[in-house]
Amino acid sequence: MRLAIYPGSFDPFTNGHLDIAKRSIHLFDHVIIAVLHNRAKKPLFSVEERVAMIKEIFSGDNRFSVETFSGLLVDFVREKKAQAIIRGLRAVSDFEFEIQVASMNAHLCPEAETVFLMASEDNLFVSSSIIKEIALLGGDISDKVPPVVWRELCRKRNT
Ligand code: ADP
Numbered sequence: 001m002r003l004a005i006y007p008g009s010f011d012p013f014t015n016g017h018l019d020i021a022k023r024s025i026h027l028f029d030h031v032i033i034a035v036l037h038n039r040a041k042k043p044l045f046s047v048e049e050r051v052a053m054i055k056e057i058f059s060g061d062n063r064f065s066v067e068t069f070s071g072l073l074v075d076f077v078r079e080k081k082a083q084a085i086i087r088g089l090r091a092v093s094d095f096e097f098e099i100q101v102a103s104m105n106a107h108l109c110p111e112a113e114t115v116f117l118m119a120s121e122d123n124l125f126v127s128s129s130i131i132k133e134i135a136l137l138g139g140d141i142s143d144k145v146p147p148v149v150w151r152e153l154c155r156k157r158n159t
Pocket of ligand 1: 007008009010011014015016017020086087088089090094118119120123124125126127128
């Protein structure tokens with residue numbers, strides 16, 4: 001079975017993430033969406049909230065599963081015996097950082113390949129941080145996130 005890990009903070013999961021996940025499943029039999037547990041970052045949504053939202057997005061599609069990890073990604077990749085790591089690339093600005101991470105991961109875990117998918121035109125400028133900023137300021141970006149995420153962003157805004 002061809003298994004890939006799609007890691008990220010997903011705070012929150014956007015249509016850009018959804019697009020990458022849906023396209024990656026054409027290349028792999030199963031994709032684990034792995035939510036990073038990073039204590040250093042101050043997220044808007046807790047890991048539990050993020051996992052619950054992503055599970056709702058993919059409910060009924062058993063080609064995807066949602067898990068959390070902390071520490072080194074390559075340790076998680078080895079534990080799962082995955083063959084690949086999926087990453088999305090938006091602009092040249094993503095490339096610099098992503099190539100550093102991918103080359104370090106290749107060094108630490110040569111058995112796993114990092115597969116980059118280009119962001120689709122509609123999602124080139126979608127990032128979790130801009131989504132949070134606009135939503136919390138009252139802007140309507142409901143067409144850039146899955147419905148469950150929009151619902152939860154509205155809930156955060158009203159509390
Ligand atoms: P990070 O892992 O840096 O915290 P994110 O959780 O925001 O980043 O995103 C996880 C992965 O999805 C990264 O590879 C990122 O480049 C990619 N990604 C984020 N937004 C988009 C988008 N709009 N289109 C395509 N890929 C994206």
